[in-house]
Amino acid sequence: MKRRKRKPAYPPLTAVARRIYRGCFGDPLPTGWRVEYVGFMRGALGLCIEKEKRVLLSWGDLKRSDALATLVHEFVHVRVPGLRHGAEFRRLEGAAMRQLWRRAA
Numbered sequence: 376m377k378r379r380k381r382k383p384a385y386p387p388l389t390a391v392a393r394r395i396y397r398g399c400f401g402d403p404l405p406t407g408w409r410v411e412y413v414g415f416m417r418g419a420l421g422l423c424i425e426k427e428k429r430v431l432l433s434w435g436d437l438k439r440s441d442a443l444a445t446l447v448h449e450f451v452h453v454r455v456p457g458l459r460h461g462a463e464f465r466r467l468e469g470a471a472m473r474q475l476w477r478r479a480a
């Protein structure tokens with residue numbers, strides 16, 4: 376007997392993610408992008424799929440304390456397609472996070 380797959384009840388993310396994106400960069404999340412949880416991703420907390428305009432966060436692996444940093448990381452991928460991880464990437468992550476806290480204050 377086959378078990379029917381139950382639809383997971385992860386919290387919806389796109390709305391809150393939009394606010395975070397704007398907080399980081401001062402302009403809206405580019406058109407068509409969605410941000411969502413997936414159950415589990417081997418070896419990654421987040422993933423940016425440019426051609427599908429999707430950002431995925433791992434519900435199974437993410438601790439709450441990592442979620443924001445992971446989202447900001449993926450947003451740098453959204454913002455600067457093709458930029459590899461490195462010094463410039465880390466600089467943009469840091470700047471985005473500082474802007475977010477500044478706007479939240």
Ligand SMILES: [Zn+2]
Nearest residue numbers: 448449452460
């Ligand atoms: Zn990355």
